[in-house]
Amino acid sequence: MFDSPAADPALPNRFAPVRAAAPLVRFFARRIGLSVLTLLGLVTLAFAMTKFIPGDEAQVAAGPDAGPDQVEAMRARLGLDAPAIVQYLRFIWRLLHGDLGTSIVTYQPVLRDLERVLPSTLELVAITMVLNLVIAIPVATIAAAQGGRGLDALTRIAAAIAAGLPVFWVALMLQFLLGTLARVLPISGQRGFGVTVPNWTGMRTLDALLSGNPSAFLDASLYLVLPAATLALHFSSQLFRALRASLELAAASDFIAPVKAKGASTARILWRHALPNALPPVITLAGTQIADMLGAAVLVEAVFARQGVGAYLANAVAQKDTFAVIGTVLFVGAMVCVVNLLVDAILLATDPRLRAAELARGGRQ
Amino acid sequence: MMARPHLSLGDATVFVLVALILAAAVFGNLLAPEATFSSDIGNAFLPPDAQHWLGTDSQGRDVLWRVIAGAAPSLLSSMLVVTIYSLIGVVVATLATVVPRWLDEGLMRGTEIGLALPGVIVAMGFASAMGPSLASAVIAMSITGWPITARLLRSITRQTMVAPYVQGAQVMGVSRFRLMTRHVLPNSLDVLIIKWSGDVSITILVLGGLSFVGVGAQPPSAEWGAMISDARSYVSTAWWTAAAPGAAIALTAVSFSLLGDILQRRLGGAGASGGARS
Amino acid sequence: MKPLLEVRALTIDVPKGEGWMRVVDGVDFSIGAGERVALVGESGSGKSMTARALMRLDDALRIGGAIRFAGEEVLGCTEAEMRALRGSGIGMVFQDPMASLDPFMRVGDQVAEVLRIRGVGRAEAHARAVAILAELGVRDAASRSGAYPHEFSGGMRQRVVLAMALVAGPKLLVADEPTTALDARIQQQVLDLIDDAAADRGLGVLLITHNLGIVAGFADRVLVMYSGRIVEEGPVEQIFAAPAHPYTRGLIAAVPRADMRVDRLPPIDGAPPSPARRPSGCAFHPRCPVRLPVCVMTAPQLRPSGGGSVACHLAAAEEAMA
Numbered sequence: 001m002f003d004s005p006a007a008d009p010a011l012p013n014r015f016a017p018v019r020a021a022a023p024l025v026r027f028f029a030r031r032i033g034l035s036v037l038t039l040l041g042l043v044t045l046a047f048a049m050t051k052f053i054p055g056d057e058a059q060v061a062a063g064p065d066a067g068p069d070q071v072e073a074m075r076a077r078l079g080l081d082a083p084a085i086v087q088y089l090r091f092i093w094r095l096l097h098g099d100l101g102t103s104i105v106t107y108q109p110v111l112r113d114l115e116r117v118l119p120s121t122l123e124l125v126a127i128t129m130v131l132n133l134v135i136a137i138p139v140a141t142i143a144a145a146q147g148g149r150g151l152d153a154l155t156r157i158a159a160a161i162a163a164g165l166p167v168f169w170v171a172l173m174l175q176f177l178l179g180t181l182a183r184v185l186p187i188s189g190q191r192g193f194g195v196t197v198p199n200w201t202g203m204r205t206l207d208a209l210l211s212g213n214p215s216a217f218l219d220a221s222l223y224l225v226l227p228a229a230t231l232a233l234h235f236s237s238q239l240f241r242a243l244r245a246s247l248e249l250a251a252a253s254d255f256i257a258p259v260k261a262k263g264a265s266t267a268r269i270l271w272r273h274a275l276p277n278a279l280p281p282v283i284t285l286a287g288t289q290i291a292d293m294l295g296a297a298v299l300v301e302a303v304f305a306r307q308g309v310g311a312y313l314a315n316a317v318a319q320k321d322t323f324a325v326i327g328t329v330l331f332v333g334a335m336v337c338v339v340n341l342l343v344d345a346i347l348l349a350t351d352p353r354l355r356a357a358e359l360a361r362g363g364r365q
Numbered sequence: 366m367m368a369r370p371h372l373s374l375g376d377a378t379v380f381v382l383v384a385l386i387l388a389a390a391v392f393g394n395l396l397a398p399e400a401t402f403s404s405d406i407g408n409a410f411l412p413p414d415a416q417h418w419l420g421t422d423s424q425g426r427d428v429l430w431r432v433i434a435g436a437a438p439s440l441l442s443s444m445l446v447v448t449i450y451s452l453i454g455v456v457v458a459t460l461a462t463v464v465p466r467w468l469d470e471g472l473m474r475g476t477e478i479g480l481a482l483p484g485v486i487v488a489m490g491f492a493s494a495m496g497p498s499l500a501s502a503v504i505a506m507s508i509t510g511w512p513i514t515a516r517l518l519r520s521i522t523r524q525t526m527v528a529p530y531v532q533g534a535q536v537m538g539v540s541r542f543r544l545m546t547r548h549v550l551p552n553s554l555d556v557l558i559i560k561w562s563g564d565v566s567i568t569i570l571v572l573g574g575l576s577f578v579g580v581g582a583q584p585p586s587a588e589w590g591a592m593i594s595d596a597r598s599y600v601s602t603a604w605w606t607a608a609a610p611g612a613a614i615a616l617t618a619v620s621f622s623l624l625g626d627i628l629q630r631r632l633g634g635a636g637a638s639g640g641a642r643s
Numbered sequence: 644m645k646p647l648l649e650v651r652a653l654t655i656d657v658p659k660g661e662g663w664m665r666v667v668d669g670v671d672f673s674i675g676a677g678e679r680v681a682l683v684g685e686s687g688s689g690k691s692m693t694a695r696a697l698m699r700l701d702d703a704l705r706i707g708g709a710i711r712f713a714g715e716e717v718l719g720c721t722e723a724e725m726r727a728l729r730g731s732g733i734g735m736v737f738q739d740p741m742a743s744l745d746p747f748m749r750v751g752d753q754v755a756e757v758l759r760i761r762g763v764g765r766a767e768a769h770a771r772a773v774a775i776l777a778e779l780g781v782r783d784a785a786s787r788s789g790a791y792p793h794e795f796s797g798g799m800r801q802r803v804v805l806a807m808a809l810v811a812g813p814k815l816l817v818a819d820e821p822t823t824a825l826d827a828r829i830q831q832q833v834l835d836l837i838d839d840a841a842a843d844r845g846l847g848v849l850l851i852t853h854n855l856g857i858v859a860g861f862a863d864r865v866l867v868m869y870s871g872r873i874v875e876e877g878p879v880e881q882i883f884a885a886p887a888h889p890y891t892r893g894l895i896a897a898v899p900r901a902d903m904r905v906d907r908l909p910p911i912d913g914a915p916p917s918p919a920r921r922p923s924g925c926a927f928h929p930r931c932p933v934r935l936p937v938c939v940m941t942a943p944q945l946r947p948s949g950g951g952s953v954a955c956h957l958a959a960a961e962e963a964m965a
């Protein structure tokens with residue numbers, strides 16, 4: 001009780017950011033290390049896929065129309081005569097040089113093809129994720145306030161059903177009901193006839209906004225409605241269910257009674273206390289949902305004829321363009337690794353306990 | 366001495382639905398008339414009526430019978446997928462529990478890597494490379510699905526291996542493997558069953574999706590995803606050909622997901638915490 | 644003058660299966676303004692249930708009887724009136740400081756929240772939160788108020804919880820085993836803190852504990868609870884000098900005392916009953932060393948004895964003979 005509080009707070013605080021940074025660097029170094037391992041695992045799986053191909057791998061890589069010379073050229077290029085381990089190392093070597101193989105349909109390097117279709121998919125996934133969060137979080141929290149009655153019971157049943165609807169079927173049915181029968185929304189493609197925007201980001205909504213073209217923005221947005229709604233229906237009902245369960249746990253924690261004893265309303269208890277505590281597992285889920293969204297984009301883009309990574313993959317599958325398929329798998333897997341890193345960063349920024357645990361861990365090493 | 370929660374109407378409905386779907390999967394093919402599998406172009410695209418409750422498809426086949434016959438390839442293969450990868454998960458978790466720590470670390474790191482990958486896309490890659498077929502899809506999903514189960518089970522064994530009775534048994538010289546197979550795994554069975562049920566629900570959606578894009582079951586299979594894929598071109602003129610198999614997938618997925626919820630409610634509390642309280 | 648808090652025939656039922664289980668069974672007591680009352684009893688006797696019922700913290704419970712606080716009937720309050728009462732009428736400190744703070748909110752905000760709920764502006768609420776944290780012995784309160792609960796030790800967290808309970812100026816402080824979860828060394832500090840803060844503010848205090856050792860220096864009056872009922876009540880000196888109920892005697896005997904070299908009396912054998920299987924007659928009879936035949940059949944009523952009251956057939960008989 002006799003210490004002078006004036007002197008000591010300044011010193012440690014002035015150096016605190018510097019000292020705090022080192023564990024963060026270690027945290028991300030570890031995470032990036034894990035990502036590299038994951039990528040290596042992915043590459044190994046992709047290599048394994050090439051070995052699962054029945055028949056002549058060189059023939060498949062060169063395409064069904066390729067003549068014997070072309071097949072032999074491909075065999076040499078892929079080094080298929082070498083031992084498996086050498087092939088594996090060469091496979092990695094080619095990947096490190098950005099060579100994801102060549103499409104037998106477009107005759108383009110797969111990476112070039114993917115760069116072209118990537119923005120459209122990013123646009124779709126981004127909109128879907130926004131809808132996903134904007135729907136699931138408020139609905140789950142409002143429902144939780146009803147504690148099993150009314151809206152809570154209703155949304156639980158609705159979400160259980162929505163999560164069980166096959167995405168590609170919902171896409172087809174929405175296309176039929178809203179596009180064909182009601183004719184209220186565009187059902188196929190991603191832009192109206194004659195609507196042009198500069199190709200800056202490749203995302204049409206963004207390009208329309210940046211170039212100050214509201215009608216093109218509306219056009220691009222309308223084409224996004226059905227695909228994004230289809231995906232958001234599935235993923236937000238999944239996220240809703242997870243958040244509802246997580247909120248239930250958080251609302252049963254011991255610190256809730258003290259909050260209530262302060263005179264807090266049910267709404268405040270839920271939004272200000274239960275929700276932040278309930279979010280971390282939900283953020284983790286939302287991160288893994290991105291991988292699933294990319295998987296579901298294959299179906300939705302195929303149905304709505306959007307030129308995205310998913311449609312490219314679906315098309316490659318249909319054309320038996322196996323090396324384009326494997327290249328796309330690698331590409332999407334790498335994207336997912338980056339997303340995982342981002343999710344880790346978000347978790348670290350939002351969860352003070354995790355931050356403390358990581359700092360403590362860094363301190364011990 | 367805990368009284369069983371009595372059977373509510375909702376729970377009973379779910380049990381009946383699951384039983385009916387299973388019955389369709391087992392007996393559907395035997396009961397379906399010959400015409401379900403052969404084409405009769407003259408009768409193509411008949412809308413639903415008294416004779417064909419759900420209409421006919423592009424080959425003039427009765428859609429209702431095809432949906433019933435499709436339960437086998439759709440549901441049984443999903444159940445097979447989940448069963449295989451659950452077993453792989455059990456093996457991985459068991460190994461991780463009984464082997465030396467460094468190997469445990471390695472196995473779980475591998476599991477984490479598996480978790481970090483986009484499972485559906487990787488499965489699509491494998492199925493496509495192996496040549497599209499229902500078997501390819503089943504194999505691909507089986508080899509990509511296990512990491513979540515493995516991690517879940519490992520986290521349970523990590524807890525139960527330090528429980529007093531297990532520690533006591535270890536002191537008595539009971540091997541970790543024996544403890545695992547005799548005590549820990551049987552105690553985790555309800556968790557596995559709950560997860561199995563929920564996973565079947567998800568798998569039937571994914572498997573349908575794989576068939577829909579062409580890496581799973583191929584026409585003329587009555588597998589539901591393949592049926593929808595086949596019906597896709599005719600949706601605007603014969604919506605029932607796509608609506609019916611999709612509704613079948615939805616009904617099955619929702620039923621198994623609700624079954625998982627019910628099992629969780631009925632088994633969850635008692636099994637998972639080992640009846641430590643009261 | 645009316646007491647600050649008056650509890651009459653309080654019953655609390657918890658839902659159990661299809662029906663209800665009675666965990667608090669007809670409790671009467673009152674607390675005057677500025678009075679210190681200790682509620683003691685073994686684990687499971689219903690102390691926390693009683694305390695939480697004063698603020699109606701649990702919606703799932705069925706509460707019967709009457710709870711009058713500052714002239715108002717708590718059980719008749721609307722939810723809005725309850726929110727006003729919680730925090731500014733009655734403040735509460737909970738047993739486990741590790742678990743009673745929101746891990747995701749800065750401690751200063753958690754204290755200030757009590758005021759923010761009542762419409763106090765952000766800056767003023769924060770200033771008052773820092774001031775009360777400082778008063779309760781949190782060093783560098785201004786900077787520490789920006790920290791999260793996990794950055795605090797148990798004793799420091801309990802100061803934060805106490806600040807939350809006091810910051811809106813309640814008239815009654817309910818402290819449910821505020822020191823049980825703390826290091827022995829910290830326990831006295833926190834107790835002294837509650838003592839000082841309550842004295843400065845002239846607060847009524849309901850201190851719940853199963854440790855009679857901390858009661859003597861703190862409370863004016865003691866309530867002894869057993870299996871959902873008050874079995875003895877009286878001024879603290881009387882309870883320690885001349886406990887009338889065999890259960891109270893057992894509790895006091897179990898207190899380790901530095902000034903007692905001779906063999907301690909044996910503590911009470913057996914365990915308290917679960918509310919689901921409360922014994923017939925006097926609930927204490929299976930463990931009572933001086934049980935009478937009548938104790939198995941009929942429950943003793945709480946009747947005046949000395950300066951307090953006691954519910955025991957033997958005590959009543961002794962009194963009648965004296």
Ligand SMILES: Nc1ncnc2c1ncn2[C@@H]1O[C@H](COP(=O)(O)OP(=O)(O)OP(=O)(O)O)[C@@H](O)[C@H]1O
Binds near residue numbers: 666918
């Ligand atoms: N949520 C609940 N549901 C059912 N029974 C409960 C619940 N909470 C407490 N009980 C029971 O009510 C009785 C009284 O519990 P209470 O917490 O009031 O005891 P206590 O005197 O505070 O004990 P402790 O010293 O352990 O805190 C106990 O038998 C307990 O098992």
Ligand code: SF4
Binds near residue numbers: 934935938943954
């Ligand atoms: S009533 Fe009887 S059993 Fe109960 S405490 Fe008194 S003497 Fe003991």
Ligand SMILES: [Mg+2]
Binds near residue numbers: 690691738819820
């Ligand atoms: Mg208690």
